[in-house]
Amino acid sequence: MNITPTVKQLLIINIIFYIGSQVLGDQVYELFSLYFFENAKFQVWQPLTHMFMHAKMPNITHILFNMFALYSFGSALETFWGPKKFLFFYISCGLGAALLHLGVNYYEFHSGLDLLTDAGFSKTNIYSLLNAGNIDSRWQDVIGNAGVNSLASSFVVPAVGASGAIYGLLVAFAYMFPNAELGIMFIPIPIKAKYFVPGILLIDLILGFKGDAIFSGGSGIAHFAHLGGALTGFLMMWYWKKTQFNNNRWN
Numbered sequence: 001m002n003i004t005p006t007v008k009q010l011l012i013i014n015i016i017f018y019i020g021s022q023v024l025g026d027q028v029y030e031l032f033s034l035y036f037f038e039n040a041k042f043q044v045w046q047p048l049t050h051m052f053m054h055a056k057m058p059n060i061t062h063i064l065f066n067m068f069a070l071y072s073f074g075s076a077l078e079t080f081w082g083p084k085k086f087l088f089f090y091i092s093c094g095l096g097a098a099l100l101h102l103g104v105n106y107y108e109f110h111s112g113l114d115l116l117t118d119a120g121f122s123k124t125n126i127y128s129l130l131n132a133g134n135i136d137s138r139w140q141d142v143i144g145n146a147g148v149n150s151l152a153s154s155f156v157v158p159a160v161g162a163s164g165a166i167y168g169l170l171v172a173f174a175y176m177f178p179n180a181e182l183g184i185m186f187i188p189i190p191i192k193a194k195y196f197v198p199g200i201l202l203i204d205l206i207l208g209f210k211g212d213a214i215f216s217g218g219s220g221i222a223h224f225a226h227l228g229g230a231l232t233g234f235l236m237m238w239y240w241k242k243t244q245f246n247n248n249r250w251n
Contacts, residue, residue, distance in 0.1 A: 003071060004078040006087050011067055014162060017052040018063050029053065033158035034098055036105050040131045041158075047102075051094035053160035066162045073169040080176070089172065089236060090165050096232025097164020101225035104208075105154040112143050112151035130155045164225045168233030170197050175237045201230055 003011070021028040034050035035042040054063035078086040117123050119142045129136060133156060139148050173180070174197035181190035191199075208223035 002075065004075045004083070004086075006078050006083040006090075007070060007074040010070060010074070010090070014052050014054070014063065014067060014070075018054050021053060022057055029056070029158065029160070033160045034101070035158045036109065036155050037102055038109070038127070039155055047095055047098035048091070050098065050158070050160055051091075051162045051165050054162070055160060062161060066166050069166045069169070070162065073166075073173045077169060077172055077176070089168065089233070092236060093168025093229040093232045094162065094165035096168070097222075097225040097229035098159070100228025100231065101159055101164070101222050104224040108150045109154040112139075112147050115143050115147070116151075159222045159225055161222075161225075163222070164229030167201075167226045167229040168236075170200075171230045171233035172237055173197075175234070175241075197230075201227065204230075 017032070021032075030041055031043070032046065032049040032053050034046045054066065074086070074090070077089070081089070113123065113126060116126060116139055121136070121139070121142075126136075130152065135148060135152055139151070143151065174193040178192065178194035180193045182193055182196050183190050204223040204226045207221070208227065
């Protein structure tokens with residue numbers, strides 16, 4: 001399949017961001033990654049820019065898998081939709097991923113924060129320590145080790161990657177081509193899109209509720225960002241189908 005124009009441009013932008021972030025280092029990550037909105041490093045453009053950032057080297061699989069999925073599924077969708085509608089869908093799914101990710105972080109952070117302040121800890125001091133990248137070991141006496149991990153991870157760890165937008169593309173592809181057979185690496189037989197996509201979403205949901213946090217030795221994958229992108233993609237597909245959305249709008 002040929003690379004469609006918008007997918008090609010998105011690939012180039014992602015590669016430029018990736019090379020630039022590796023060369024310029026942490027300053028670029030702090031500027032463009034998605035931080036919790038109560039973190040001092042949060043900036044209003046990060047919900048958009050984070051989807052063009054990817055994990056630092058030597059973890060090159062993050063960008064490789066995302067860009068391969070963008071090419072594989074994005075080109076098919078852009079061929080049917082056209083560039084404007086495709087780009088609108090892609091960016092919307094990325095923003096939806098950021099929104100759910102921040103919402104889950106807000107719940108996890110404030111659940112721990114409320115318990116700590118009720119126990120007599122200063123809210124100002126808690127924010128100050130976390131913004132400096134530190135914790136108070138006494139917090140474990142109130143919310144336990146898992147609670148501290150959740151509190152700190154939600155506040156400190158930034159999100160990067162196009163995965164949320166990619167999951168939106170996966171949902172759209174399965175919605176439009178449910179019986180398309182996908183050849184998945186490490187699986188010897190093709191799997192229909194209508195089974196594969198719900199399967200990986202279920203895995204993300206389980207791992208998300210399991211609390212796969214980087215502070216507790218997990219992978220640090222933003223599972224709820226994936227689900228946010230997928231949910232946004234599903235709602236948009238459902239709305240477009242229900243209203244027979246006028247394709248002339250995108251001409």
